[in-house]
Amino acid sequence: MVARHQKARRSGPRSPPRDTLAPMTERFSVTLLPAGWTFEASSDQPLLLAAQAAGIKLPSSCRNGTCRACLCFKPEGEITYRIEWPGVSFDEKREGWILPCCAYPRSAVTLDVPHASRSATRP
Numbered sequence: 001m002v003a004r005h006q007k008a009r010r011s012g013p014r015s016p017p018r019d020t021l022a023p024m025t026e027r028f029s030v031t032l033l034p035a036g037w038t039f040e041a042s043s044d045q046p047l048l049l050a051a052q053a054a055g056i057k058l059p060s061s062c063r064n065g066t067c068r069a070c071l072c073f074k075p076e077g078e079i080t081y082r083i084e085w086p087g088v089s090f091d092e093k094r095e096g097w098i099l100p101c102c103a104y105p106r107s108a109v110t111l112d113v114p115h116a117s118r119s120a121t122r123p
Ligand code: FES
Pocket: 059, 060, 061, 062, 063, 064, 065, 066, 067, 068, 069, 070, 071, 087, 099, 100, 101, 102
C-alpha cells in the first residue's frame, strides 16, 4: 500500500524533458590581432583551447587562471569566467585584460596577442 504523501509526490509537477535541460552551446568568431587570424570558439570552451583546436598557439602555462602567462587585451567582445577568482584584477577586467585560458566567449571577440603563433601541425 502506498502512503498518501507518496501519492501526492507522484502527482506533482513533472520534470521538464531531459533535452530542455541541456546547456545551449553557441559558436563565436575570434579575431587575433595583429595577425588578423580568425577561428571559431564555442561558448563551452576556453578561448585558449579553441585557438589550439584551430592550430593557433597562444602564450600559456598553468591554464587555470593563476600564472597570468596568457594575459592579453580584448578590445572587443564579451567573455565570462567559470572560476570565481581568475588572476586578473577588477581594474584590469574593466580595462579589457583577460585570461584566455579560462575565458569563455559570449559574443564575437577580438584579442590582441602579439606572440600568437601557428602550430606546425594541428592537434
Ligand atoms: S595560462 Fe596561466 S593564467 Fe592563463
